[in-house]
Amino acid sequence: MQETPRSGLDPAELAAAVERFNGFYIRLPAVRRLSFTTLSVLHTLAERSPRRLGELTATEQVTQPAVTQIVTRLEQDGLVERHPDPSDGRAVLVHITPAGEEVVAARRANRVARIAPILARLTDPERAALAAALPVLHHIAELGEGAAAS
Amino acid sequence: MQETPRSGLDPAELAAAVERFNGFYIRLPAVRRLSFTTLSVLHTLAERSPRRLGELTATEQVTQPAVTQIVTRLEQDGLVERHPDPSDGRAVLVHITPAGEEVVAARRANRVARIAPILARLTDPERAALAAALPVLHHIAELGEGAAAS
DNA sequence: GCATATGAATAAGAAACTTAGATAAGTCTG
């Protein structure tokens, strides 16, 4: 029972594990009073900034006017800034501000602090197995983001 | 570089990997036109049904009147049913219907179908590493759900 | 240089959530 199947990764089992895990992980409480969608935009910008408003419309699951509103709200809170795109007069480049980065970092720190004591209760082999899988998760995200562009 | 650190699982690295992965995974398109919160309730019920309305209020990140509305909408769509709790006349037990289970299953099948070709592009060791980590994800969720009750 | 296409903003309306309060069933005390 301790043998790992050579190539035995069932997609359905991955989906089940990820969804189960997220059911717990997603509900870790938030730091500020920002809506789910607003936070999603801020996190997207934390990965790569600046982005055009239209790019944000593509990644978030909302309409373009909604993104305009969300960016306006984030701008009023000082978490992002709008700048003209020098290469295209129609476009707007949305930049995350240091304050915006702080919000994202604080949220991440909060979740790390909550998950750390749980990880401490795992066995050494469990932690090792998880650590070995992390680069794979990154790789899947990379492959998936590329495929989503099609 | 192929040695795994004995107990080297940094919580921050887990958080980073999970969030990166979710950034891709969460955006896999939905089957129906149900809001994020409504789907969350339906998925919670898919795990264990029936549940009291108050239990749903506790797990979802919204107020109790919001859950009442969400359940009412799901009921109108025939995805859940309300039944009185025989052991407590005040309480309502929310049951998922076969149609509701179908929606959850269809969404999961959709995501599985989209992630399967990506998994096919991984190497054998990558798939093995991921497969070995899945039970650990389940275990963390289990530990976390228990701790959340405190 | 005019017609069409594209990126973002605006306006009006609909959907979904919040706070506050009502209703009804259960529990506890004397």
Place this chain on the structure above:
DNA sequence: CAGACTTATCTAAGTTTCTTATTCATATGC
């Protein structure tokens, strides 16, 4: 076992956030 208190849910009113439809401004192709 009657009254006060608590608990579970619903209802009502108002706010926030989203959508569809449209406009404005810049870019591009012929």
